[in-house]
Amino acid sequence: xxxxxxxxxxxxxxxxxxxxxxxxxxxxxxxxxxxxxxxxxxxxxxxxxxxxxxxxxxxxxxxxxxxxxxxxxxxxxxxxxxxxxxxxxxxxxxxxxxxxxxxxxxxxxxxxxxxxxxxxxxxxxxxxxxxxxxxxxxxxxxxxxxxxxxxxxxxxxxxxxxxxxxxxxxxxxxxxxxxxxxxxxxxxxxxxxxxxxxxxxxxxxxxxxxxxxxxxxxxxxxxxxxxxxxxxxxxxxxxxxxxxxxxxxxxxxxxxxxxxxxxxxxxxxxxxxxxxxxxxxxxxxxxxxxxxxxxxxxxxxxxxxxxxxxxxxxxxxxxxxxxxxxxxxxxxxxxxxxxxxxxxxxxxxxxxxxxxxxxxxxxxxxxxxxxxxxxxxxxxxxxxxxxxxxxxxxxxxxxxxxxxxxxxxxxxxxxxxxxxxxxxxx
Amino acid sequence: xxxxxxxxxxxxxxxxxxxxxxxxxxxxxxxxxxxxxxxxxxxxxxxxxxxxxxxxxxxxxxxxxxxxxxxxxxxxxxxxxxxxxxxxxxxxxxxxxxxxxxxxxxxxxxxxxxxxxxxxxxxxxxxxxxxxxxxxxxxxxxxxxxxxxxxxxxxxxxxxxxxxxxxxxxxxxxxxxxxxxxxxxxxxxxxxxxxxxxxxxxxxxxxxxxxxxxxxxxxxxxxxxxxxxxxxxxxxxxxxxxxxxxxxxxxxxxxxxxxxxxxxxxxxxxxxxxxxxxxxxxxxxxxxxxxxx
Numbered sequence: 001x002x003x004x005x006x007x008x009x010x011x012x013x014x015x016x017x018x019x020x021x022x023x024x025x026x027x028x029x030x031x032x033x034x035x036x037x038x039x040x041x042x043x044x045x046x047x048x049x050x051x052x053x054x055x056x057x058x059x060x061x062x063x064x065x066x067x068x069x070x071x072x073x074x075x076x077x078x079x080x081x082x083x084x085x086x087x088x089x090x091x092x093x094x095x096x097x098x099x100x101x102x103x104x105x106x107x108x109x110x111x112x113x114x115x116x117x118x119x120x121x122x123x124x125x126x127x128x129x130x131x132x133x134x135x136x137x138x139x140x141x142x143x144x145x146x147x148x149x150x151x152x153x154x155x156x157x158x159x160x161x162x163x164x165x166x167x168x169x170x171x172x173x174x175x176x177x178x179x180x181x182x183x184x185x186x187x188x189x190x191x192x193x194x195x196x197x198x199x200x201x202x203x204x205x206x207x208x209x210x211x212x213x214x215x216x217x218x219x220x221x222x223x224x225x226x227x228x229x230x231x232x233x234x235x236x237x238x239x240x241x242x243x244x245x246x247x248x249x250x251x252x253x254x255x256x257x258x259x260x261x262x263x264x265x266x267x268x269x270x271x272x273x274x275x276x277x278x279x280x281x282x283x284x285x286x287x288x289x290x291x292x293x294x295x296x297x298x299x300x301x302x303x304x305x306x307x308x309x310x311x312x313x314x315x316x317x318x319x320x321x322x323x324x325x326x327x328x329x330x331x332x333x334x335x336x337x338x339x340x341x342x343x344x345x346x347x348x349x350x351x352x353x354x355x356x357x358x359x360x361x362x363x364x365x366x367x368x369x370x371x372x373x374x375x376x377x378x379x380x381x382x383x384x385x386x387x388x389x390x391x392x393x394x395x396x397x398x399x400x401x402x403x404x405x406x407x408x409x410x411x412x413x414x415x416x417x418x419x420x421x422x423x424x425x426x
Numbered sequence: 427x428x429x430x431x432x433x434x435x436x437x438x439x440x441x442x443x444x445x446x447x448x449x450x451x452x453x454x455x456x457x458x459x460x461x462x463x464x465x466x467x468x469x470x471x472x473x474x475x476x477x478x479x480x481x482x483x484x485x486x487x488x489x490x491x492x493x494x495x496x497x498x499x500x501x502x503x504x505x506x507x508x509x510x511x512x513x514x515x516x517x518x519x520x521x522x523x524x525x526x527x528x529x530x531x532x533x534x535x536x537x538x539x540x541x542x543x544x545x546x547x548x549x550x551x552x553x554x555x556x557x558x559x560x561x562x563x564x565x566x567x568x569x570x571x572x573x574x575x576x577x578x579x580x581x582x583x584x585x586x587x588x589x590x591x592x593x594x595x596x597x598x599x600x601x602x603x604x605x606x607x608x609x610x611x612x613x614x615x616x617x618x619x620x621x622x623x624x625x626x627x628x629x630x631x632x633x634x635x636x637x638x639x640x641x642x643x644x645x646x647x648x649x650x651x652x653x654x655x656x657x658x659x660x661x662x663x664x665x666x667x668x669x670x671x672x673x674x675x676x677x678x679x680x681x682x683x684x685x686x687x688x689x690x691x692x693x694x695x696x697x698x699x700x701x702x703x704x705x706x707x708x709x710x711x712x713x714x715x716x717x718x719x
Contacts, residue, residue, distance in 0.1 A: 037664065038499050038675025068674030071658045078659040081559065082566040082581060253473035256681075261474070272680060 027054065027061035030317045031086035033076070035304060037066035041337040048333065053324045060317040062088065080104050085309035087318045093134065093302030094194075094374045094384070097126045101378035101422055105131050106310040109319045114326065121301025121371045122343035127422075132307035133322060135331050136340035137371070139363040140199055140299045141287035143259055143267040143277055149286070152178060159289050159369050165206075165235070168291035172244045175265040184244045186264035189395065190255035192248075196388040197374065199268060200236075202290055202298040205372060207232035211387050212411065217377045217423040220411040224387070225404035232293070233390075233400035240395045248395050271363040275339050278359050287362045290370060301371030303340070341367055378421040379414055386410040456482060458694070465492050465687035472684055492688035499685060500672045501664065502692065509669040510696070512587045513650040519592045520646050521639060527593070528601030529627050533613050543602070549595045554655070561590060562659050582662045591650065597642050604638040605631065640707030647700055669693055 032050070036042045043066065050062045065086065067075050073095060079085050080102070091099060099105045107129035115123055115133060124132030149156055154171050157163045163171060175184035188195055201211055208228035212220045223229065239245045246254065246264075259267035260280045269277075277285045290297040306325065308318035331347035334340055341354060341363050348354040348364045355361065375383060390407035394400055415421060459482050464472045466488045475481040496502065530536070531543050565580045580586040608631070616626045632639075654670045661667055670693070676686045701708070 033662075036678075039678050040499060065662050066664055068671065068677070070674040070677045071671070074655075074658050075662075078562060079662070081562060082579075084566075084581065084662070251476070253476050257470055257473050260470075276680075 027058060028314055028317060030060050030062045030088060030312075030314055030321060032062050032064050032088040032090070032321070033072075033079075033086040034064055034066050034090045035069045035072040035092070036090075037068045039069075039338075042334065042340075045330065045333045045337050049325050049330050050321075053321055056324065057320070060314070060320060062321050076104065083311065085311045087309060087312040087314055088321060089307050089309050090304055091124070091132050091307050092304055093121070093124050093132065094198075094380045096124045096132050096305065096307065097376050098378040098381060099307075100126045100131050103310050105307045106312070106315060107131055108133065108307065108322060109315065110323050114323055117344045117346060118326075119301070119341075119343050119367050119371065121303070121367060121373055122305070124302070124305050124307065126376055132305035133326055133343075134303055134305035135326060135334050135343055136303060136338070137301060137343060137367050138303040139271045139301075139341050139367045139371070140202075140268065141271070141274075141289065141363060141366055142291075143269050143273075144265070144286040144288055145281055145284050146286050147284050148175070148265055156286065157288050157291075159365055162289040162297045163291040165291055165293035169235075172239075172266075173242075176242070176244050178265075180262075181265045182258075182263045183246050184265050185239070186250075186255065186258050186267040186269075187239075187245050188250075188255055188268055189246055189248050190250040190252045192388075192392075194384065196391050197384040198300040199270075200391055201374065201387065202300055202370075202372065203236070203293065204229060204232045205298045206290065206293040206295050207235070208293075208295040210375070211383055212375050212377065212379075214375060217375070217379075218415060218420055220383075220408045224390075224411070225401065225408045228295075229404050230400060233394050233404055235293075236391065237394045237397070237400055240397075248392050271341055271360060272339060274360050274363065287360070287366070289366055297370045298372045299366060299370045300374060301367065302373045377423070379411070379418060382414040383411055386414075461687050461694070462691050465684060465691045466490070467492075467684060469682065469684045472687070492682075492684035493692070495682070496676075496685040496688045496692075499682070500675045500689065502669075502672065502689070504665055505667055505669040505672045506692075506696075508584075508587075508666060509651060509653075512584060512653070512668060513647055515584075516588050516591050516650045517643050517646045519588070520594060520597050521642060523592050524594065524597030524642065525601045525632065525635065525639070526627065527598045528605055529631060531598070531602050532605035532608075533626070533631075534623070546595045546598055550599075558655060558659065561656075565590065565660060581660050582666060584666065586660045587653065587657060587666075587668065590656075591646075591653075594646070597646060600638055600642050600645075601635070604635060608634070637707045637710040640704040640710075644701060644704055644708055648697070651697060 034043070034046060036046070047064070050064055054061045072090070073092070076085070076089065076091075076099070085104060089099070089105060091105070096105065100107075108131060110130070110133075115130065118133070119137050121137045122134035123130060124134070146156065152174050154174065155163075155167070172184040175181060188199060191199075197211075204210065204224075209226060209232055210223050213223045240247055246258075254263060258264045259269070260276065271287075274285075274287060277287075290299050306322050308315055308322070312318050326343070328342075328344060328347040328350065331342040331344060332350045335342040335347065335351040335354060339353060339360070341360070342348045342351050345364070345368075348361075349356065352358070353360040354364045374380060377383065386407040390403045393403040393406075463482055463484055464475075466484060467475065468487055468489075468491070471486050472481075475486070480486070531539060565586050567578060568580050570577050570580055570583070570585065580589075612630055613626055616630045621630065652670055653668050657668050657671050661671075673686070673689060673693070676682045676689065
């Protein structure tokens with residue numbers, strides 16, 4: 001009997017040891033959803049980061065699922081509905097507050113100092129907590145040609161001394177009057193999506209207005225449709241009335257090639273298009289700061305970032321991955337392969353395009369000096385829609401005050417419908 | 427003289443008719459021609475050509491590079507397989523199920539038939555977008571027998587792309603309309619000869635339902651081949667995605683227009699082949715419906 005018992009205990013111990021051995025060495029899987037399916041350069045770098053992370057430690061193994069960018073948000077919302085969110089979420093910065101407020105995301109828990117030196121646009125802060133961090137940023141500038149500006153005796157603006165509003169207006173008039181261009185300035189009216197808010201709201205902010213009162217995030221009254229907003233709207237409308245910019249019916253093909261073809265003298269565009277301009281014009285290509293309409297030069301900021309889902313069973317693993325991914329080494333890789341602006345100055349210095357004297361160095365400086373993130377509110381999606389509609393209506397000749405008032409009404413109604421989005425009682 | 431004049435008028439009439447038909451055909455063909463020609467050109471050339479007739483001609487820098495790059499960007503073979511598989515199974519299953527349901531409505535007598543048929547037809551007015559989220563929640567809680575036994579949740583699978591779309595009101599209605607107009611004597615004679623319900627369905631009715639089978643098959647094929655919203659909501663893994671979701675892979679910051687045209691050209695080919703294969707029966711079905719209507 002004793003012998004039988006001993007054998008049974010031995011067998012039990014062996015079984016336990018055999019089953020525990022693989023557990024001890026197995027890595028726990030962390031799911032990561034990524035928006036860049038179909039973007040081979042960016043994807044290759046991310047896969048490399050994941051491989052390095054998985055090989056660097058024995059606790060976690062990140063498994064990627066890729067989604068196309070256009071439909072990524074729908075997939076996340078569907079997953080949230082079915083309780084199927086991944087551990088690590090890739091999130092577009094202005095969408096992050098909405099997902100945090102909806103309970104899809106949890107704050108990050110990174111080591112102290114992990115985000116030192118990051119561009120402000122690359123750190124996703126909501127309600128005083130960091131929810132996401134980006135490995136790069138997107139930067140907008142005025143594309144120009146040195147030869148065109150010099151031929152027309154136009155001063156080349158600098159970060160320290162950008163064009164003033166009046167000066168910029170005169171530049172556009174001068175270039176239009178040459179007759180060499182269909183329009184002096186291509187602002188990108190053909191890109192009817194988020195571009196309108198991302199690219200054009202900085203003009204409003206430079207006039208002294210904004211899409212919403214950032215002190216309270218509870219009203220847009222007097223901010224979007226106040227004196228500054230009205231001044232911006234009238235200037236915006238005059239661009240179209242004077243034929244200085246293409247209208248809302250601009251052909252997408254012209255947007256893509258118009259500046260390169262010489263159809264437009266200047267273009268408002270992001271750093272993702274800069275390589276083509278440098279290839280086409282070499283040293284003649286210039287990337288200039290936004291004009292200052294009185295309240296400083298401003299450009300939009302913040303691109304895709306990584307955060308963790310609130311339903312993750314392994315937030316410590318997800319945080320570990322994000323902290324691993326934001327090493328300069330990988331910021332440089334993303335920049336070199338995808339042409340994006342690295343999120344830190346030290347990574348920019350090591351990159352192929354943004355180093356001191358590099359072809360796209362100016363974009364990093366622009367981001368450091370002029371970037372202002374879009375309103376950090378869960379109501380951003382609706383805010384952006386109302387603003388876009390107002391911009392398009394004004395461009396098409398609508399009464400400026402009426403269009404801005406209508407946008408304010410929509411924004412305020414949405415804030416009220418959603419109980420203030422957590423910013424206060426409504 | 428009168429006869430010649432008549433002949434001239436007749437020829438003129440035919441000429442005008444052909445001219446009109448050619449014009450209409452051109453309107454329909456030009457987008458396809460634009461798509462195919464653009465798929466052979468680099469992006470910049472393609473965008474510049476859109477302003478002229480060059481857009482419809484194989485001129486300039488012509489190559490198959492866009493096709494090669496499209497294959498590199500998107501797992502086209504995998505996506506095509508997924509679409510062919512889910513579409514084929516859905517079409518076959520829906521033809522069987524919907525025709526059987528319609529047969530029951532048309533030839534069998536049972537209580538509540540009229541009300542149920544009305545309810546089925548009433549679902550025409552409910553757009554898919556309205557029921558998508560409830561369907562998603564239901565699909566997420568349905569059981570399935572998998573390799574590890576009974577699992578809860580259909581998401582991220584082939585069957586979630588197929589089963590919810592097998593029974594559909596349009597298919598049932600199409601078959602029902604067709605069956606209802608068949609002479610009752612067909613069924614009665616078969617019954618007198620001792621045929622069972624299944625035999626009447628399989629050996630008498632379905633063999634003469636070719637035109638409506640073709641129509642229902644084409645309509646179901648198009649719906650399934652173009653599936654987009656539902657796979658977006660239910661499929662997580664790339665290896666299970668259908669071909670239409672792949673189109674989104676090309677919309678990056680710098681849109682790859684040439685590759686999009688190449689991808690669309692490849693996606694369109696199966697649709698054309700399927701339609702051409704069933705074209706005769708499809709037209710016959712429409713013509714027959716016209717006479718009956």
